[in-house]
Amino acid sequence: MEIREIIVAEHAGFCFGVKRAVDGITAALEGAEGRPVGDRPSVWSIGMPIHNQGEVARLCGMGLHIADDADGVPDGARVFIRAHGESLAVIQALRDRGAEVSDMTCPFVRRAQDYAAEFSSPSVGYHVVLLGDVRHPEIRSIIGHVEDDEARGRIDVVSGVEDALNLPDDSVARRVALISQTTQREGLLAAVASALVLRTKELHVCNTICRATVDRQNAVRRLAGRVDGLVVIGGRESANTAKLSDIGAEAGMDVLRIEDVGELDWGWLSGKHRIGIAAGASTPQGLITELRNKIARS
Numbered sequence: 305m306e307i308r309e310i311i312v313a314e315h316a317g318f319c320f321g322v323k324r325a326v327d328g329i330t331a332a333l334e335g336a337e338g339r340p341v342g343d344r345p346s347v348w349s350i351g352m353p354i355h356n357q358g359e360v361a362r363l364c365g366m367g368l369h370i371a372d373d374a375d376g377v378p379d380g381a382r383v384f385i386r387a388h389g390e391s392l393a394v395i396q397a398l399r400d401r402g403a404e405v406s407d408m409t410c411p412f413v414r415r416a417q418d419y420a421a422e423f424s425s426p427s428v429g430y431h432v433v434l435l436g437d438v439r440h441p442e443i444r445s446i447i448g449h450v451e452d453d454e455a456r457g458r459i460d461v462v463s464g465v466e467d468a469l470n471l472p473d474d475s476v477a478r479r480v481a482l483i484s485q486t487t488q489r490e491g492l493l494a495a496v497a498s499a500l501v502l503r504t505k506e507l508h509v510c511n512t513i514c515r516a517t518v519d520r521q522n523a524v525r526r527l528a529g530r531v532d533g534l535v536v537i538g539g540r541e542s543a544n545t546a547k548l549s550d551i552g553a554e555a556g557m558d559v560l561r562i563e564d565v566g567e568l569d570w571g572w573l574s575g576k577h578r579i580g581i582a583a584g585a586s587t588p589q590g591l592i593t594e595l596r597n598k599i600a601r602s
């Protein structure tokens with residue numbers, strides 16, 4: 305098989321928020337903060353720190369421990385809050401047990417958390433509609449930053465236009481604030497906003513999709529017509545990687561989605577001469593380079 309050209313998308317791999325979290329954890333594990341070995345607390349994360357198995361394995365190999373919740377963390381540990389953020393209740397539970405909390409919530413996720421808290425607060429009183437995946441940790445952290453129970457009851461999560469149209473009239477009739485998960489698609493946010501604007505007296509749209517997401521999605525669109533096939537590499541749980549794959553397919557590209565270089569499908573590559581590579585925001589640069597080299601050797 306002869307590959308003549310490999311084009312890596314203009315924006316691919318670690319975004320600002322993921323890099324900041326990984327660098328912070330790595331520095332703590334290396335003891336780069338100047339503490340003597342005996343004084344260093346064990347280093348923990350609540351949930352996988354990023355959606356990439358290889359990178360998580362690397363950090364765990366350096367000594368990172370992963371707990372499912374605050375109860376799983378020993379007293380006095382150093383705990384990293386990942387870029388997706390965490391609920392206020394979990395952060396408080398960690399502090400109550402003497403954990404040293406290093407909050408790596410991405411500032412763009414923080415913005416969405418702040419909007420949700422502000423618009424749903426009893427004094428402002430909007431019904432908040434979150435566009436995103438209800439099971440995703442980022443959506444759970446955004447809801448978890450609303451302290452008041454009644455205010456939390458004024459939040460709905462929708463995955464698209466159909467969900468928005470199915471929201472009960474009495475929830476959305478008056479004032480709605482639409483907030484997006486940071487990794488959603490701009491077109492979908494606009495479509496949901498259009499669906500809601502006709503159902504409510506007042507709609508406030510907070511475009512909380514982050515720049516890294518928009519750049520990676522547009523970079524995939526620009527590969528259309530230039531490649532015979534697109535390999536999208538990133539974690540299976542990674543929402544932004546899944547969207548890159550969908551966008552590539554919608555743009556007419558033959559897409560192969562993989563998590564690891566070992567999953568490269570030689571049969572799929574056969575007969576293709578120009579290959580595009582796209583990578584989610586939690587894919588390390590080393591993995592992209594390894595993939596590029598492996599395709600080049602084929």
Ligand code: SF4
Binds near residue numbers: 319
């Ligand atoms: S994808 Fe965007 S919001 Fe999420 S961590 Fe990266 S920069 Fe932050």
